[in-house]
Amino acid sequence: MNPFLLDSELPADPNSAEAQQNAYTLGPIQAGPACCEPTPLISVEALSLSYAGKPALSDISLDIYQGCITALIGPSGCGKTSFLSALNRLTDLIPGCRVSGRIHYKSRDIHATGQDVQGLRRDIGMIFQKPTPFPLSIRRNIELPLREHGMRHAADLEQRVQQVLQDVGLWAEVKDRLDAPAQALSGGQQQRLCIARALALQPKVLLMDEPCSALDPLSSGVVEDLIQSLRGRYTVVIVTHNLAQARRIANYAGFFWVGEQAGCLVEFGRCRQIFETPRHELTAAYVNGARG
Amino acid sequence: MTLSPRNTLSLSRADRQLAAVLRLCALLAVVVVLLILLFLFGESWPILSHVPVWRFLSDDSWHPGQALYDMSPMLTATVLSSAGALLLAVPLGIASALFSSYYASPGLAAVYRRLIELLAGIPSVVYGFWGLTTLAPLLGQWHPPGVSLLSATLVLALMVLPTVALTAEAALLAVPQHYYRCAAALGLSRWSSLVGVVLPAARTGIIAGALLAAARAIGETMAVLMVAGNVVQMPHSLFDSVRTLTANIALEMAYAMGDHRAALFVSGLALMVLVLALVGLADAYKGQAAHD
Ligand SMILES: Nc1ncnc2c1ncn2[C@@H]1O[C@H](COP(=O)(O)OP(=O)(O)OP(=O)(O)O)[C@@H](O)[C@H]1O
Ligand SMILES: [Mg+2]
Numbered sequence: 387m388n389p390f391l392l393d394s395e396l397p398a399d400p401n402s403a404e405a406q407q408n409a410y411t412l413g414p415i416q417a418g419p420a421c422c423e424p425t426p427l428i429s430v431e432a433l434s435l436s437y438a439g440k441p442a443l444s445d446i447s448l449d450i451y452q453g454c455i456t457a458l459i460g461p462s463g464c465g466k467t468s469f470l471s472a473l474n475r476l477t478d479l480i481p482g483c484r485v486s487g488r489i490h491y492k493s494r495d496i497h498a499t500g501q502d503v504q505g506l507r508r509d510i511g512m513i514f515q516k517p518t519p520f521p522l523s524i525r526r527n528i529e530l531p532l533r534e535h536g537m538r539h540a541a542d543l544e545q546r547v548q549q550v551l552q553d554v555g556l557w558a559e560v561k562d563r564l565d566a567p568a569q570a571l572s573g574g575q576q577q578r579l580c581i582a583r584a585l586a587l588q589p590k591v592l593l594m595d596e597p598c599s600a601l602d603p604l605s606s607g608v609v610e611d612l613i614q615s616l617r618g619r620y621t622v623v624i625v626t627h628n629l630a631q632a633r634r635i636a637n638y639a640g641f642f643w644v645g646e647q648a649g650c651l652v653e654f655g656r657c658r659q660i661f662e663t664p665r666h667e668l669t670a671a672y673v674n675g676a677r678g
Numbered sequence: 679m680t681l682s683p684r685n686t687l688s689l690s691r692a693d694r695q696l697a698a699v700l701r702l703c704a705l706l707a708v709v710v711v712l713l714i715l716l717f718l719f720g721e722s723w724p725i726l727s728h729v730p731v732w733r734f735l736s737d738d739s740w741h742p743g744q745a746l747y748d749m750s751p752m753l754t755a756t757v758l759s760s761a762g763a764l765l766l767a768v769p770l771g772i773a774s775a776l777f778s779s780y781y782a783s784p785g786l787a788a789v790y791r792r793l794i795e796l797l798a799g800i801p802s803v804v805y806g807f808w809g810l811t812t813l814a815p816l817l818g819q820w821h822p823p824g825v826s827l828l829s830a831t832l833v834l835a836l837m838v839l840p841t842v843a844l845t846a847e848a849a850l851l852a853v854p855q856h857y858y859r860c861a862a863a864l865g866l867s868r869w870s871s872l873v874g875v876v877l878p879a880a881r882t883g884i885i886a887g888a889l890l891a892a893a894r895a896i897g898e899t900m901a902v903l904m905v906a907g908n909v910v911q912m913p914h915s916l917f918d919s920v921r922t923l924t925a926n927i928a929l930e931m932a933y934a935m936g937d938h939r940a941a942l943f944v945s946g947l948a949l950m951v952l953v954l955a956l957v958g959l960a961d962a963y964k965g966q967a968a969h970d
Contacts, residue, residue, distance in 0.1 A: 474863065476859060481784075504867060505865070506865075511864070514863075516856060518857065518860045520857060520875045520879070521878050522875075522878060530864075530870075530874045530875070531865060531866060534865065534870050584863075584864065587864065587865065
């Protein structure tokens with residue numbers, strides 16, 4: 387047996403009723419009713435992406451299921467970050483970046499012209515590999531995006547700040563120094579602050595690009611537990627190079643690989659299936675540590 | 679003891695030689711500044727030895743021939759015109775830097791930057807010419823006499839604008855791109871990302887640039903001499919003619935003798951002290967920002 391097989395959440399038979407039920411409702415925080423059918427929240431169809439004419443992703447199709455944690459794995463440079471950026475249109479910021487194909491979210495195509503990009507990014511938040519608190523106080527870090535989205539009353543702001551800091555387990559550590567500069571926090575605390583800042587906007591989806599890779603194992607563990615606790619309440623898409631971590635926390639997994647010219651999606655499915663019974667030999671080699 | 683690269687790195691021989699040369703250069707700069715101060719002090723001594731310092735601010739008028747040495751109108755003119763110039767140039771300079779680094783297309787930004795650099799290179803006497811032949815008559819039609827505190831302020835503002843714009847742009851470029859991406863990912867508009875995140879991150883550099891511009895405005899002689907009207911009087915409105923300390927030195931040095939000459943050196947000393955106070959302020963601010 388594999389020593390990493392800790393995901394007791396997934397029973398052996400992926401088709402059993404229990405498996406389907408547990409797919410995205412387990413975790414320390416159980417919000418909302420346990421659903422039985424995984425429903426796609428984001429559908430990606432034939433997504434291709436290129437930087438200044440150089441293709442980086444070709445023909446990606448997959449569904450992101452509501453309330454689940456979806457892990458994206460694959461070697462460096464296969465386009466995982468590019469894929470995440472396409473999901474909330476951060477690709478718009480890169481000159482020369484072209485996206486084709488369709489990404490449906492709430493039955494609209496997010497790359498269609500005339501979309502409310504700010505609203506979209508509020509719904510689909512993103513956490514980056516490098517913890518990036520703004521050069522402001524801890525409190526202002528969280529309040530800034532809230533004010534931008536129309537929350538003005540001091541009491542509301544105060545309450546939301548406290549709530550999200552409690553959600554990420556940072557409240558006890560920082561409640562006495564909310565007005566201290568955020569950059570004085572440790573790396574792990576900074577990353578949790580960034581997650582809190584994203585959660586404050588009450589997004590539907592959180593995109594996380596290697597959120598633990600700049601952290602030491604202990605902080606990484608704390609952040610990982612935090613991500614686990616988001617299951618069910620939020621839909622999480624996480625890119626990670628830590629296969630054991632992907633295996634521990636994800637319900638679904640996608641394996642990216644650098645094809646002839648551009649990155650492509652080799653295999654997508656239930657996490658357990660990808661890790662234990664991969665259909666593609668590249669996947670098997672990668673998850674067993676032979677390649678990549 | 680603080681840990682800085684200076685006392686943690688061991689130095690190779692080449693490093694040590696370079697350090698010696700650099701130390702010599704630094705020492706030279708310090709010695710030159712001290713010598714200038716000493717020289718100013720020495721030249722002012724003939725009058726400082728028998729006229730108490732406060733009389734330079736409280737005498738009835740500036741009539742050195744009659745041993746009346748009130749410099750306060752000229753000091754006021756220097757301070758007001760420089761402060762007014764900064765009040766105009768700092769917001770415009772920041773706006774210009776934001777435009778060229780975040781709003782203009784790359785091609786336009788390059789052309790625009792050249793233009794600002796060109797503006798920085800125009801000799802001050804040319805600004806004076808323009809002010810004398812174009813700006814002052816124009817203002818004179820509106821509110822005679824035209825050569826006034828207002829025209830001096832406007833010409834100074836135009837002169838220091840490129841300094842502020844170029845230093846602010848350098849400070850903006852030094853802000854990691856990542857901040858902007860993060861702010862965008864939180865659904866902040868371009869404007870709120872810039873005001874809320876990027877400008878605070880760049881503020882140390884911007885303030886340093888503004889202080890540099892202030893020193894330049896205080897020291898400017900030629901352009902101000904040509905457009906300020908040079909009447910020694912306490913200004914009561916923006917339209918009054920004024921004479922700045924620098925202009926006074928340039929105008930009277932040619933024929934000043936004895937105590938009159940020494941009094942002009944006192945005004946030079948006053949200018950020097952003003953600029954040194956600004957530099958000290960900048961240092962204090964930087965020191966404080968480093969503790970943030
Ligand atoms: N801003 C950009 N401009 C041009 N090319 C880019 C840009 N960002 C990424 N690329 C290219 O696109 C490809 C995919 O990059 P991407 O960052 O998405 O990979 P990744 O899977 O996230 O890699 P890693 O695991 O190292 O983070 C790479 O070949 C990279 O060189
Ligand atoms: Mg990446």
